[in-house]
Amino acid sequence: MILHVNHLAPGLAARASETLATLLALVEQGDTDPRHLAGLRVHLDWVQYRANFRDPVMLRRATDSEGRPLTLAEIAVDLRQTTAGEASEGLRRALASLGGEAGEVDGRLYLEGWAPLRDALLWRFNRLFWQRLADWEQASGRGFEQALPSGRSDANHPDAVRDAVADFWTLLREIDKRGQLPAEVFALELGVGTGVRAARWLDEFQALDEERGTGYYSRLRFLLGDYSMPVLERAAALLERHRDLVSVLGMDALNPLKALAFLRYRVLYVHLTNVYDNLPVDELVRRDGRLHLVEVRGYLPRAAAERIAAELGLDVAALPPLIERLLEAGPEAVGDRERGVAFWRAVWDALRLEERLRGLAGVADVPLPAGIHASHLEDLLAVAPDDVRFHLSRGALESFVNTLPLLHPRGYLQVQDIFVTSMDEYRQGFRGPGKLDGSVVNWVNGPLLHAAAARAGYDVHFAPFRYRAGSRTSILYTTPRD
C-alpha cells in the first residue's frame, strides 16, 4: 500500500492521522485480502471546492485498455468533508470491495454509464445553468458572481480593468506611431458574465481616449460573444451608452473563429474571464509509469434520490428519465417552472461521480485536445511528477487554438482564470471538478496551453492577480513568439 498525502490543510493533521489509524486497524482486522494491498494507493486530499462530486471516501478501480481489472486500486479520502464516523464506514466499505466485482454499488441511483469526464452528464447540467441562469438565480436569491468562492468576480475589479485599458491604449499608440493602426480596431469579450466588466472597460477606454485626445474610441468595434443569449442580452443592456460600437454575437466559446472568420488576424484584443474553467475536461492519471484515463459515471445517493422523488410524489425509478427531460427541455419539463427549478437544484446538489481508471496502451491512445500533439504530452510528462493526476483541459485548448487565429499580428489574448502553471502543482491538491452553485469548475492546465501556444507562434505568461489579496486568479496573456 502506498499512502499519498496530497495536501494537508492547516489543522487537518489530526484528522489525517486518525484516518490512517482507522485504515490500518481495518487492515489488521482482516477487512481486506492482503494480496490486494500491494496494488492499493490511499490518497488523502483536501478538496478545494466545498461543493463537489465526491463522496468523503471514494474507491477507484483500474482496468487495462480492454476493460480487464488491474491490481491497482485507489481509495481517496477528502479530509475536508470527512468526519471520523464517515471515514471509518467509508474505508471499511472500500476495503471490503477491493477484490469484488466492479458492478453497481448498493445505495446509488446511477444516471449514466461509464464515460470519459468530457462526456459526463454534468456538462449538460452546466449548459442548462447558463441557458437558464435567471431561473436559477431567482431561486437561489443571488447572482452567479455572488456564488463564487470569493463572493464576487475578479473580472470586474476596477483597478484591473483600468490597467487592462491602459495596456491596450499603449499598444494602439505604438501601432499608430508606425502608421499601421487599422481603420477599425476590433476587441472581443468572450464569455460576458454580467456585462459589468465590458461596461467598465468601455467607460475607461472612452475616458482615457478623450483625456489623451487620440480618437481611438470612435474606431473601436467592441464585440460581445457568448453562447447564452439570455446572458448576452443582460450584458448588452449595461452597454447601452456605447451601443454605436458594440455588437452582440451568439457564439460557441469553443470555436470563436467559426462565427468570426471574417475577422481572422484582425482582432487586437481578446479577453475572457472564467470561461476556460467552465469548459469540458478529461483527466489523465499516471501510476507506476502507466497512463490511465479517468472515466466517471454520475449517480445520486439513494437517500437523496428518495427524498427528491418523494417531493414530487414519484418512485425513485422515475428520476433518471425525468432528469433527462429536465436537461433536454429545461425546468418546465418537470411541471411548473418553480417546481422544476427546485428539482433541478436538488438533483444538482446531490449529483456525485464514481470514478475508475482505464488503462491506456501508451501516449498514442490519449484523447489529445486540440493543438496538442503526442510529442507535447511526452514533453509534459517528462517534467511531471511520476505519480500525477492532471487535467487535459480540452475545452480550454479548443477555445484557445480557435481564438488565436483571430489575433492581429500585434494583438493579444488576455484570460483571467484559475491556472495550474506547472505540472508539479497537480501533486499538491485536487484541482476539480468542483461545483460552483449550478455550474462546473476545473483548474486549467497552463503547461498544456503553453505547448499549444508555442506551436501556434505565441508565448503565454501567467501573472498573479495582484488586485485582491488571496485571489486564486491568474492573468494569462500572450505575446507573439519571435
Added chain:
Amino acid sequence: MSLLVTAVVGSYAMPAWLERAKNEYLLRRLTRHDLEEMHDAAVKAAIKDQEVAGLDVISDGELRRDNMIDYFVEKLPGVEVDHGSKKFYYDFYDAVVRGRMPTAPLGLVADFRFLRRFTDRRTKISITGPHSLVKRIRNEGYPGEEALAIDIARIMNLELRELVKAGATDIQIDEPYYSGFPEDLPWGVRAVNALVEGVNARVGLHICYGNRYGKPSWEGSYRYLFPAILEANVDVLTLEFARRGEADVALFREFNPTFELGLGVIDVKSHEVEAPSVVAERIRQALKTVPADRLSVNPDCGLMHLPRDVAFAKLASMVEGTVAVRRELGAA
C-alpha cells in the same frame, strides 16, 4: 516557356517526424549523419509530391532548413551562432557579427545538385535576402544595417554565381521583413541589387507579410513597396493575394513595373483547400491587370506549416485551376 508557370514559393510541408528529428538533433539525441539521411528522404518525397501535383517548377521544399534565417546565419562566414540558444528547431539562434565577414562558400550548390539529381523539371532555389538576415543578426561589426546587408549580399552573390555555373536557372530571394520595416525599403532594394549583380538567372523577389508559425507578422498594403521597388533588378515579384484579397494587384496597373507578377493564389495560413475554380477565378481577376505572359502562379508563401496532405491538395488544385485558365487562353 509556357504561360502561367506554376511553382511553390519555396518550402513544402514539414513532416511531423522530421520536426521531431530536428529537435532530437538539437538535444544531441540524433547524429548529424542520421538527420541528413532524413533530410534527403524528405526532400525526395517533396520533389515527388510537387511533380505529381503537376508543378512546372520544382524546389527542394527547403526541408533541410530549420527556418528561413538559421540555415543562412549558420553558413555565413564570420557570423557567430550560439548553438545552445534554442531547443526547438524552429526558434531562431542568437547570432552576432563582430567584424567584417570573410568570403566563403555557403553550401547551396550541394543542395541544388541534389535537387537536380531527382527531377528533370525546371527547378528553383530560394534564399533569404540580406534585409531579412540583417534583422536577425546582432550587428557589432558594421557601421549600420545597410553596410551589413551589402556585405552579406557580396558574399551571397558569389554563391548565386556558383549556382548559375552549376545550372541553376531560377533563383528566388525572400524578403518578408520589408513589410515589417517599410522605412528600410530603399536600402533593402540596394542590397538586393548588390546580391543579384551579374547573376545570369531568372531572379524572383518574394515579399509577403510573414508566415512565421503559419500566421502573419504584419498587416497592411503593398502600396508601401512603390515606387522604391521599381528599382529592384529582378524578373519576378512574388506577392501574397489569396489571404489578403486582390486589391493590391491594381498597383501593377498604376506603376507598370518591368518585372512580372508571381500571383499568390493559395492561402497558406488556412487548412481549407481552395477549389480549382477559385484558383482560376483569382487568376482571371489578375489577368485584367497583368497580361498572361507576365504572370506566374504560386501559393502566397511557403507551405511548411501545412500538413502534407493539405499542402499537396492545395498544389494540385492550384495546377488544375491554372490549367483551366490556360485552356481559356488557348495555351494549354
